[in-house]
Amino acid sequence: MMTLKVNGRDHQVDAEPDTPLLYVLRDDLALNAAKFGCGLGQCGACTVMVDGKAVLSCVTPMVLLEGKQVTTLEGLGTTADPAPIQRAFMDEQAAQCGYCIAGMMMRAQALLMQNANPSDDEIRSELQPHLCRCGTHMRILRAIRRAAGLMNRADLSSESGAVR
Amino acid sequence: MNMLVLDRRRVLAGAGALVVSFSLGHAFAQDQAAPAPSPPGSLKTSPFLDSWIRIDADGSITVFTGKAELGQGFKTAFQQVAAEELDVAFASLKVVTADTALTANEGYTAGSHSMQDSGTAIQNAAAQARGLLVAEAARRFDLPADQLRTENGQVVAPDGRRAGYGELVAGDILHVQAQATSSLKDPATFKVMGQSFPRVDIPAKVTGGAAYVQDLRLPGMIHARVVRPPSYGAELVECDGADIEKLPGVVSVVRDSNFLAVVTEKEYQSVKAMQALSAVAKWKETTRLPDQDDLLKVITGLPSQDHVIFARNNASAVGQTTVEATYVRPYQSHGSIGPSCAVAQLDGDMMTVWTHTQGVYPDRQAIAEMLHMPPPKVRCIHVEGSGCYGHNGADDAAADAALIARAVPGRPVRVQWMREQEHAWEPFGPAMVTRLKASIDREGKIADWNFEVWSNTHSMRPGGAGCMLAAQHMAQPFKVPPPKPLPLPEGGGDRNAIPIYTFPNAHVVHHFIPEMPLRISAMRALGAYHNVFSIESFMDELAAAAGADPVELRLGHLDDPRGRDVIAKAAQEFGWRRDQKPTPGRGFGFAFARYKNLAAYCAIASEVEVNRETGRARLIRAVAAVDSGQVVNPDGLTNQIEGAIMQSMSWTLYESVSFDQRRITSIDWQTYPILRFSAVPDDIAVHIINRPGQPFLGSGETGQGPAAASIANAIANATGKRLRNLPLTRKRIKDAIDA
Numbered sequence: 009m010m011t012l013k014v015n016g017r018d019h020q021v022d023a024e025p026d027t028p029l030l031y032v033l034r035d036d037l038a039l040n041a042a043k044f045g046c047g048l049g050q051c052g053a054c055t056v057m058v059d060g061k062a063v064l065s066c067v068t069p070m071v072l073l074e075g076k077q078v079t080t081l082e083g084l085g086t087t088a089d090p091a092p093i094q095r096a097f098m099d100e101q102a103a104q105c106g107y108c109i110a111g112m113m114m115r116a117q118a119l120l121m122q123n124a125n126p127s128d129d130e131i132r133s134e135l136q137p138h139l140c141r142c143g144t145h146m147r148i149l150r151a152i153r154r155a156a157g158l159m160n161r162a163d164l165s166s167e168s169g170a171v172r
Numbered sequence: 173m174n175m176l177v178l179d180r181r182r183v184l185a186g187a188g189a190l191v192v193s194f195s196l197g198h199a200f201a202q203d204q205a206a207p208a209p210s211p212p213g214s215l216k217t218s219p220f221l222d223s224w225i226r227i228d229a230d231g232s233i234t235v236f237t238g239k240a241e242l243g244q245g246f247k248t249a250f251q252q253v254a255a256e257e258l259d260v261a262f263a264s265l266k267v268v269t270a271d272t273a274l275t276a277n278e279g280y281t282a283g284s285h286s287m288q289d290s291g292t293a294i295q296n297a298a299a300q301a302r303g304l305l306v307a308e309a310a311r312r313f314d315l316p317a318d319q320l321r322t323e324n325g326q327v328v329a330p331d332g333r334r335a336g337y338g339e340l341v342a343g344d345i346l347h348v349q350a351q352a353t354s355s356l357k358d359p360a361t362f363k364v365m366g367q368s369f370p371r372v373d374i375p376a377k378v379t380g381g382a383a384y385v386q387d388l389r390l391p392g393m394i395h396a397r398v399v400r401p402p403s404y405g406a407e408l409v410e411c412d413g414a415d416i417e418k419l420p421g422v423v424s425v426v427r428d429s430n431f432l433a434v435v436t437e438k439e440y441q442s443v444k445a446m447q448a449l450s451a452v453a454k455w456k457e458t459t460r461l462p463d464q465d466d467l468l469k470v471i472t473g474l475p476s477q478d479h480v481i482f483a484r485n486n487a488s489a490v491g492q493t494t495v496e497a498t499y500v501r502p503y504q505s506h507g508s509i510g511p512s513c514a515v516a517q518l519d520g521d522m523m524t525v526w527t528h529t530q531g532v533y534p535d536r537q538a539i540a541e542m543l544h545m546p547p548p549k550v551r552c553i554h555v556e557g558s559g560c561y562g563h564n565g566a567d568d569a570a571a572d573a574a575l576i577a578r579a580v581p582g583r584p585v586r587v588q589w590m591r592e593q594e595h596a597w598e599p600f601g602p603a604m605v606t607r608l609k610a611s612i613d614r615e616g617k618i619a620d621w622n623f624e625v626w627s628n629t630h631s632m633r634p635g636g637a638g639c640m641l642a643a644q645h646m647a648q649p650f651k652v653p654p655p656k657p658l659p660l661p662e663g664g665g666d667r668n669a670i671p672i673y674t675f676p677n678a679h680v681v682h683h684f685i686p687e688m689p690l691r692i693s694a695m696r697a698l699g700a701y702h703n704v705f706s707i708e709s710f711m712d713e714l715a716a717a718a719g720a721d722p723v724e725l726r727l728g729h730l731d732d733p734r735g736r737d738v739i740a741k742a743a744q745e746f747g748w749r750r751d752q753k754p755t756p757g758r759g760f761g762f763a764f765a766r767y768k769n770l771a772a773y774c775a776i777a778s779e780v781e782v783n784r785e786t787g788r789a790r791l792i793r794a795v796a797a798v799d800s801g802q803v804v805n806p807d808g809l810t811n812q813i814e815g816a817i818m819q820s821m822s823w824t825l826y827e828s829v830s831f832d833q834r835r836i837t838s839i840d841w842q843t844y845p846i847l848r849f850s851a852v853p854d855d856i857a858v859h860i861i862n863r864p865g866q867p868f869l870g871s872g873e874t875g876q877g878p879a880a881a882s883i884a885n886a887i888a889n890a891t892g893k894r895l896r897n898l899p900l901t902r903k904r905i906k907d908a909i910d911a
Binding site: 023024027028031034035036038039040041043044045046047048050051053080081082084085086087090094097098101103104105106107108109110113132133135136138139140141142143144145146147149 | 591
C-alpha cells in the first residue's frame with residue numbers, strides 16, 4: 009500500500025512499486041484523461057503534472073511519486089466549470105479524435121503556470137514530445153494561446169479583487 | 173422478425189415509449205417491396221423511417237445512424253441535419269451511433285460516405301417524419317396540412333392550437349417506408365444546418381470524461397494482452413505457460429495454436445505477464461519479405477491482372493513534346509495514437525463486443541464466423557477509439573477480445589494492443605507505383621495522356637473471419653480471403669486514376685496485384701492519395717515542359733465548373749500569380765482533385781521552405797478551397813480539411829514502413845517518425861464554397877492527394893528538382909539538390 013496524492017486527494021493504492029503511474033491512474037483510480045499511447049515516452053498521450061511539471065506517466069513508476077502532487081486533466085475543471093485551458097480547447101474546437109489532447113493540455117498547463125506569455129516558438133518547442141495524428145496542430149496552438157489569454161485575464165481580475 | 177426486435181419492443185414498451193417499432197431493414201424481408209425509384213442515401217437499404225428517427229411519447233427524439241464517429245465530428249453534423257429537418261432545437265435530440273442491436277446496417281464508416289449515406293438518410297427521414305407529424309396534426313385539428321407549421325417540436329395551427337411531436341406519434345406512424353422524395357426545407361430558411369455548432373463529443377474529451385472504448389470499465393472487468401508472433405506466418409513451437417500462470421493477478425493463459433494471450437485482474441499485471449510469456453514463447457519464422465529499398469521493382473514485378481479502365485481517342489490531336497515519369501509510394505501506417513482496444517463479454521450464449529471498428533455489422537459477421545456462433549448471438553457496439561484513418565487494428569483487437577472472452581466466460585475482458593503490436597501488425601496502406609506519359613501539342617495543350625497504376629487491393633476488411641489475426645492464428649485457422657479490386661467508379665488502387673481533366677487522347681490501366689507481401693488494407697483516401705500525388709505532380713511537370721503556369725494549365729483542361737471554382741478560389745486566396753517569385757529557398761505549389769471524381773472538390777496552394785544544406789522541407793502555409801455541396805457544419809469541415817493537409821504532409825515528407833527479410837522493423841515512433849510540432853506550418857487557411865441545397869459530398873479524404881502534390885510541387889519549385897519517390901525525405905531532397 010502506498011499513498012498517492014492525485015488532484016488534491018490522498019489515495020491508498022495497492023499496486024506493485026514498479027507499476028507506471030499511468031496504470032494506477034487509469035486502473036486503480038478510474039481516471040480517463042491520461043492515455044496509453046506508446047508506453048515508451050515517445051508520444052505524450054499519458055502526460056500529467058507532478059508537482060507542477062509535465063511528466064510522462066507511462067514511464068514513471070509509482071514508487072517515485074511518494075509525497076508528490078499528481079494532477080490530471082480531471083483535476084483542472086469539469087464540463088460545467090472548465091479551467092481556462094479546457095475552456096480554450098472547447099472554444100477553438102481543438103480536437104478531432106481527441107485521444108492525444110489530454111496529454112497536450114497537461115503539458116500546456118504546466119508551461120503556462122511557469123510562463124504566462126510563452127512565444128509561439130516556446131509553445132511549439134514545449135509540445136515537441138507530443139504527437140497528434142489527426143492533424144489538429146494549428147488548433148492546439150491557437151487553443152494554448154487562447155488559454156494564456158484567459159489565464160492572464162483571470163489573474164488580473166483576481167488581483168484586482170474581482171470575483172471570477 | 174428476429175429476437176433483437178422483439179427484445180427491443182419489450183424493453184421500450186416497459187419504458188413507456190409509444191413509438192416502438194424499431195426496424196432493421198434486413199430483419200423485415202417480408203416488408204420490403206422495394207419502392208421505385210428508391211429513396212436517397214442509406215434509406216435505400218434501410219427504408220423504414222423509424223430505423224433513423226424515434227420519437228417517444230414524452231417528445232424526446234433519438235436519431236440512429238449506422239455510421240461510427242471516428243473523430244470526424246459527424247455525430248454533431250447528423251444532429252444538426254435532424255434538428256433542422258424536424259424543426260426542433262439542436263440540443264433537444266440525441267444521436268445513437270453504430271450498434272448491431274440498435275441501428276441500421278450501413279456497412280463500413282469509410283470512403284467519406286457518412287454524410288452522403290447516413291446524413292442524406294437522416295435528412296430525408298427527418299423531413300418525412302415531420303410531414304407525417306403534420307399530417308397527423310391536420311387530421312386531429314381537422315385542418316388542411318398546408319395551413320400548419322412546425323416550430324420547436326410542435327405542430328402549430330393558425331388558430332393557436334398546438335400539438336407536441338410526442339403527442340402525435342401514437343401508433344406506429346413512423347414505421348413506414350420512406351418515399352423516394354422528401355419535401356426538404358429551403359436552405360435559405362436553415363437555422364441549424366450551415367452553422368458551426370460546437371461538437372458534442374469535445375467537452376468530455378477535454379475534461380477526462382469517458383470518451384473512448386479504452387475508458388470502458390465494466391463490473392468485474394479483467395485485462396488481457398496478446399503475445400503476437402514475431403513475423404507474419406510464424407508458428408508457435410514451444411510455450412510453457414506454467415510459470416506465467418503463477419504470476420500475480422494472472423487469471424489465465426489462453427492459447428489456441430498460434431494465438432497466445434494472458435488474462436489478469438489488473439491491467440499492468442497483464443503487461444508484465446505478456447512480457448514474461450513472450451520470453452518463453454519459441455516461434456518458427458518462415459516468411460520472406462521483399463526488398464524495401466526497391467519497391468518499384470518489387471511492386472511492378474508481381475503478377476498482375478490488367479484492366480484498361482479508361483480510353484479516349486482522337487487522332488486529330490498530336491503531341492510534340494513527350495514527358496514521362498514514374499512515382500512510387502511506400503507502405504504507410506495508419507499510426508493511431510492509441511493502440512487498438514476492445515472489450516468483450518460472453519454472457520450465456522451471447523457475445524457482446526465493444527469496439528472501435530468502422531463496421532459493426534461486418535465485424536459481427538466475422539466474429540460470429542470465427543467463434544462458430546450465429547450472428548444474432550453476437551452484438552457489436554461501436555465505442556469511439558483513437559482516430560483510425562482507415563482499417564487499423566480495431567477489428568483485430570475486437571476479434572482478440574472475443575476469442576479471449578470465450579475462454580473466460582462471464583467476465584468482460586478488455587484487450588489493448590501495445591504500441592509495437594499496432595505498428596507491426598496493423599494492415600498498412602499498400603505500396604503503389606504509377607507510370608505516366610503525356611505529350612503536349614504546339615499550343616501547349618495536352619494531346620495524349622497515359623497512366624498506369626500498380627497496386628494491391630485497398631480493402632482487406634472483415635466480412636470474413638480470415639481477415640482477422642486471431643482467426644488466422646487459431647488451431648483451425650481461417651484463410652485470408654482472396655483479395656478483390658474495389659469496383660469503379662470509386663475504385664481502390666485505381667481510385668482517382670482516371671483524370672478529371674479533359675484530354676483528347678487518354679489511356680488508363682489498372683494493374684491489380686493479388687499477391688500481398690505485407691498485410692495491407694484501407695488507409696484514408698486509398699489509391700487516391702498516390703494517384704492524385706502522381707497526376708498533380710505530373711501536371712506540374714507538363715506545365716514546366718510547356719512553359720505554362722500550373723494553375724492555368726489545370727484550368728485549360730478542366731470543364732467541371734465547380735472544380736474550376738475551387739481552383740480559382742484557392743489561387744486567389746493564396747495570392748497565386750503567373751509571374752510570382754518566391755523568396756530564395758522557398759517554393760509555391762498547387763494541386764487539385766475531386767475525391768473519387770464524385771465526392772468533394774479540393775484545391776490546395778502551398779508555400780514550402782527547403783533548407784539546401786540539410787534538405788529539410790517545411791510547409792510554411794497552405795490555402796485550401798473545398799466544395800462539399802451543402803455544408804452542414806463549416807468548422808467541422810474546416811477541421812477535416814486542416815487535418816487532411818497536416819496528415820498528408822506527414823505521410824508525404826516522413827513516412828514509410830520499414831522491414832527486413834523477416835520482420836516489420838518500424839515498430840514505434842522512433843522507427844516510424846511522423847509530424848512533430850517543430851514542423852507545423854505557420855498558417856493553414858480553408859475556404860469553403862457552400863452549395864446550398866446540393867447533395868452532401870464526402871470530404872474527410874478529399875485533401876490527402878492534393879496536399880501531397882501541392883507540397884511536392886512547391887519543393888520542385890524551390891529546388892528545381894522533381895522528387896517522385898514518397899516520402900520526400902530530407903535525405904532524398906538533399907541528394908536531389910546535390911545531384
